[in-house]
Every structure is written in C-alpha cells, then in structure tokens.
Amino acid sequence: MRLSSFLLAAGLALATFACGDDSTGSDGGDSGIRCMSGMHECDGECVPDQVNDPEMGCRRGCGTPCPEPSEGGMATCTSSGLCDVQCTTPFVKMGDQCECRPQSCSEAGAMCGTGVDDGCGGTIDCGMCGEGRMCDDMNQCVCVVDEAEPNEEELEAFQLMPEMGTDWPDTPDTMRVFSEFTLNTEDDVDIYRVRVRDAGTASPTLRVELRNIPAGSNFELGAFFRCDTSPNTTRCDGPLLGMEMDGPLGRGCLSENPAQDPERVQLQTFCGGDDESGNLFIEVRSTTWMNACTPYELSVLVE
Numbered sequence: 001m002r003l004s005s006f007l008l009a010a011g012l013a014l015a016t017f018a019c020g021d022d023s024t025g026s027d028g029g030d031s032g033i034r035c036m037s038g039m040h041e042c043d044g045e046c047v048p049d050q051v052n053d054p055e056m057g058c059r060r061g062c063g064t065p066c067p068e069p070s071e072g073g074m075a076t077c078t079s080s081g082l083c084d085v086q087c088t089t090p091f092v093k094m095g096d097q098c099e100c101r102p103q104s105c106s107e108a109g110a111m112c113g114t115g116v117d118d119g120c121g122g123t124i125d126c127g128m129c130g131e132g133r134m135c136d137d138m139n140q141c142v143c144v145v146d147e148a149e150p151n152e153e154e155l156e157a158f159q160l161m162p163e164m165g166t167d168w169p170d171t172p173d174t175m176r177v178f179s180e181f182t183l184n185t186e187d188d189v190d191i192y193r194v195r196v197r198d199a200g201t202a203s204p205t206l207r208v209e210l211r212n213i214p215a216g217s218n219f220e221l222g223a224f225f226r227c228d229t230s231p232n233t234t235r236c237d238g239p240l241l242g243m244e245m246d247g248p249l250g251r252g253c254l255s256e257n258p259a260q261d262p263e264r265v266q267l268q269t270f271c272g273g274d275d276e277s278g279n280l281f282i283e284v285r286s287t288t289w290m291n292a293c294t295p296y297e298l299s300v301l302v303e
C-alpha cells in the first residue's frame with residue numbers, strides 16, 4: 001500500500017515535470033526547439049529564464065513587458081512564468097482584458113435606495129425599507145427617528161404633556177399612555193420630563209410603566225423626581241416597584257427586569273414644605289437591542 005502510493009506520487013511528479021518541460025519554449029517561438037531546464041526559447045534560441053516580473057515579460061518571456069489590460073486591473077505573472085492579468089472588483093477577467101461587471105445591491109453593500117453606484121458608471125435600484133425604517137445616506141435601512149429626539153440628556157428632555165394643558169395635577173389623577181417613541185439605535189437614550197403639580201392635600205404618587213419591549217430586546221426604565229422646594233426626600237415605593245436610586249436627574253427608582261418583561265416604578269414624592277410640585281424625569285435605555293424599530297409603550301400616572 002505504502003509502496004504503491006509512493007509510486008503514484010512519483011509518477012505524478014514526473015508527469016508534472018514532463019508537462020512543464022513540454023511547454024518550455026512554446027512562448028518564444030514555434031520552432032519547436034527544446035531547451036534545458038532553467039532556459040527557455042526566444043527567437044529560435046535558448047536563453048536563461050528571467051525574474052518572474054511582468055515588466056520583463058515574466059520568467060519565460062523575452063524581455064518585452066506583459067501587456068496591461070486597458071482598465072480595471074494590472075499585468076501579472078503566473079506561477080509557471082507566463083504573462084497574465086489580474087482584475088480588481090467589479091472588473092472580471094475576459095481573455096487578456098478586464099471587463100466591468102455591474103455589482104448587485106448586496107455586492108455594493110446597499111440595502112435600499114435608488115441610484116446606487118453599480119461600480120461600472122451605471123446605477124441600480126435597491127428598493128425601499130420595511131415599515132418603521134428609512135434609507136440612510138449609506139444606503140442602509142435604519143429605524144425612523146422618533147419625534148422626541150434628540151433627548152439624550154437632561155437639557156434635551158422631551159416634555160410629556162397630559163391630554164390638556166402642560167402640568168400633570170395629582171388631583172384629579174392625570175394619566176396618559178405614549179406609544180410613538182422608539183429606541184432607534186443601540187445607544188439611544190430617551191429622557192422625558194413631566195411637570196408634576198401638587199394640587200391635592202396628599203403628596204403626589206408617580207407611577208411609570210414601560211411595556212411593548214420588542215422581542216429579543218431588553219429595555220430598562222428609570223424615574224427620578226426633583227422637588228421645586230428642598231429638601232427632596234422622595235422614595236421608591238416597595239421592593240417590587242424599582243430600586244431606590246439617587247441619580248443626577250433626582251431621587252427615584254430603577255427598574256431592570258429581564259428580557260421583554262415590562263418595567264414598573266412607583267415614587268412617593270416628599271419635598272420641603274407642603275407643596276410637592278416638581279419635575280419627574282423618565283429615562284428609557286436598552287441593555288440588549290435587537291434592531292427592532294417598533295415603538296415601546298410608556299404609561300405615566302400622577303395621582
């Protein structure tokens with residue numbers, strides 16, 4: 001077995017050598033002169049092999065540079081010492097020339113858009129994006145940006161309004177559900193401001209819920225209150241209603257449930273004096289973002 005495979009390998013090696021030997025001399029002329037190893041034929045004579053460089057016509061050439069393709073590539077040498085051409089995408093080799101082959105949308109890296117460059121001076125139409133998405137400058141489908149953007153920090157906080165007016169009184173209760181906002185990128189942070197007005201005798205209770213978190217994503221909710229009158233001793237209500245947290249946006253709660261589970265926080269406001277009016281800041285962010293553009297639902301209750 002071992003001997004036969006050795007013989008087979010030896011046979012193949014000989015065949016390769018013989019083949020290489022046969023073709024030697026075919027490029028310099030057709031006189032059929034056979035040259036010894038390390039030589040090849042040029043104009044009826046055997047000459048030494050050259051450096052395998054296209055500038056010199058490659059190893060088995062006769063000193064004339066290899067022809068360059070007219071566009072889209074360059075002359076090269078094959079490993080056996082003959083002239084060849086190498087084409088750069090989107091050009092493809094056709095004989096000794098490179099021809100432009102128009103790119104498809106995926107080859108061009110485009111998900112959408114009209115007038116996408118096909119690489120050959122023409123354009124292709126790569127269609128439109130699905131619902132909730134738009135085509136950006138790079139021809140990528142990205143989530144549509146919601147109306148509250150930019151709202152990444154306190155100074156840009158988007159003010160949420162109740163059905164009527166701008167303030168959210170606690171007497172009677174004020175409640176509203178918002179379902180037009182999205183986290184449109186992995187880094188999107190949405191900060192909202194709710195103007196709470198203490199209109200009753202008891203201090204306002206604030207309840208915020210985050211629902212309709214897209215499948216595969218995990219969003220978190222924070223709610224923080226800042227009193228008009230210090231000191232601010234607002235606290236989180238109950239262990240199931242968020243983690244107490246003193247943050248840059250005020251005193252409040254964080255709710256960090258796993259996966260798609262809704263987030264829920266409840267704050268009991270306490271301020272200096274009798275008036276517990278102030279600003280509620282709500283923060284929505286993601287820890288896992290699955291590139292879904294569907295809106296989340298934010299419910300705010302002041303009672």
Ligand SMILES: [Ca+2]
Nearest residue numbers: 146182183190
């Ligand atoms: Ca947003």
Ligand SMILES: [Ca+2]
Nearest residue numbers: 151152189190
């Ligand atoms: Ca934002």
Ligand SMILES: [Ca+2]
Nearest residue numbers: 219220256257
């Ligand atoms: Ca969560």
